[in-house]
Amino acid sequence: MSTEVTADESYEDLYENAPCGYLSTSPAGVVVRVNETFLRMGGYRREDVLVTPFEHLLAPGSQVFLNTHYQLALSLDGSVSEVPLTLTRADGSTLDVVVNATMARDADGPTGWVRTAVFDATKRRNYARELLGARRTAERAERRARVLEGASSILGTADTEEALVNAVSDIVRGAFDAIAAQLMLVSGATVAASDGGVAEHVIALDVLWPRAQRASDLSVVTTSQVIERHPEFGHALKANRIHSLVVSPVRDADDVIALVATFFRRQRDVDADESELLSALARYSGQVLQRIRLQEVLRTAALHDQLTGLPNRTLLADVLEQALATASRYHRPMAVLYLDLDGFKQINDALGHGHGDAVLIEAGDRLRRVVRSGDTIARVGGDEFVVVCSNAGPSGVAAIVARIHDSLSMAFDVLDIESHLSASIGAALFDPGDRECSGDDLIRAADAAMYESKRTGKNRVTVVTV
């Protein structure tokens, strides 16, 4: 085998037909020398490349990368290696390459003259793209799963509307990199909307959820659009530098019961993945909102009398306990009134249950109107009511009792003009001092006093001190 150097291995040929593209650029960034291999790679004519800025030979994405990363690295270190870039060929097609480059130096430091070797990297870049695509898909799926998992554990524990609103806002803000997010509750045709800051506005549902959008799962509303429909709210958004809102409806069957809104300080579109995630969070928020509202209904039902809407025995026990605790702490007198409607049984028997119920409802309303705002009235039996009066001594109780007797003595619409109603009342007064007393003690005493009133002629009050 000969080791003799042939004419083909001249330095010029080594340069021109090297197994990689090769070019030199001046400190101004323009190409001053280029080899044949590079021209062949790009399908360029030599005169198209010479005196052209190197960045003009790159696809736009690579131009940005060159200006934002590559040049800094090159100038800081004097060389870069294996940097992926994309060339724009003479025919407009692109070619993926990797480049190594070095910047020449002299005694004063970098000269700005750069030598660049360019390698065709189509296969490697395609592989990298596939890898990147797979990684992005995996990351998106992971992120989505993480958000939904977090949402299900946090929202699952929300037991009031307020807690739900706060939890949804935190979760959605984090999931969408939004400056703010809010679960906005819809009431009829209006929505309680925040402006991304602290202020609350009540605005027409149409402003954030236009009719045209209602078939869809998502609406992107810009601040300028909001200003057209609701200037006050729009300007509040603008003052908070909000540019756009992405809104997803929370539905109960066909009704929109809330909106999940994300606030952005830039123009923002959502891709299919994000749209699906926002819809999923909205759906989930809706389920939790309905659960909370149902619990609220059940709680109300469990603690109130269905006919009159007044507190029942269970709630009365709670209220009484609190009243006793307050009375003891502040050494204030209190009272419990036990009240039985005189002659109610006869009305019920004579006129039927329908009329009897109407009388009870009306009596309940009248009692509500004549007691003090802090007092509690409970219905504890067929025609029996209990009133808890905090901070009331003998004269206060006498005044309340007088108002009750007066209000019940007036004619009832459902009754004959002659049929008046009255009440036998037992009042148990308690002045704490250093004594203790239970709620049951007070009720028992008031009940006994009420029987005393019945026994001694009805329509009167018997007062005892416990």
Added chain:
Amino acid sequence: MSVAPKPADVVSKNNVKQAGVGDGPALMFAHGFGCSQNMWRLVAPQFESGYRVITFDHVGSGGSDLSAYDRGTYDSLHGYADDVIDIITALELHDVILVGHSVGATIAALAAIAAPELFSKLVLVGPSPRYINDGDYIGGFEESDIDAMLDNVDSNYLGWSSAIAPAIMGNTDRPELTEELTSSFCSTDPAIAQHFARVTFLSDNRDDLASVSTPTLIVQSADDVIAPLAVGQFVHEAIGDSHLVVVPANGHCLHLSHPSELVAAMRSFLT
């Protein structure tokens, strides 16, 4: 508004560096996407004899406190502009001359709109309020170009260890490259870089420019693929009190490629 930020907090959050004359006029530099305050190393020192020179890294870049990167806050350029205001407030600066490059120029404009009383002058180097073409407006890029660029950033981070980092870290014959400089350039988190790129290149702040009331110098390269000349002219027309200087050069980073021309343009504007 929240309570006034403390100097120590903003210094560590934004890696704030001060040099020059303590009681001189405040001259503050905001870097662009993909880099750090080191980009100003050929320009900022030239003002140290007459100015109080302040450089810093945007949160998420360089030697900033990455734990301060709240994605919601930095989902728009306003988050970065608020940091500029915080630094000025914490250091008790006034009549600040704020210099911004590229997206740093847009951040500077947003800061000057939010708190005009803090600034005396703005210098916008290669500004672009919107990078994507829109009707008659030539931003220089199509949306697909930006996607390709985001891919490029990602694949470079994918191959980060073989592409850029070792080239910098491996230099043993470059004593002037301090370890700090090297680490600050390399520490950018890929997820943050991706988000900052998205926010930078998908923002549209054209409508904001008319609200800039601070006297402004625009320095623009004659041939810049990222911020074409037409964009520089657009910014000049949009900002009432502005002056446009076109440097006969190509490239987007005048502060690296043509520092003396940039310094000369700034000096004649500032005096």
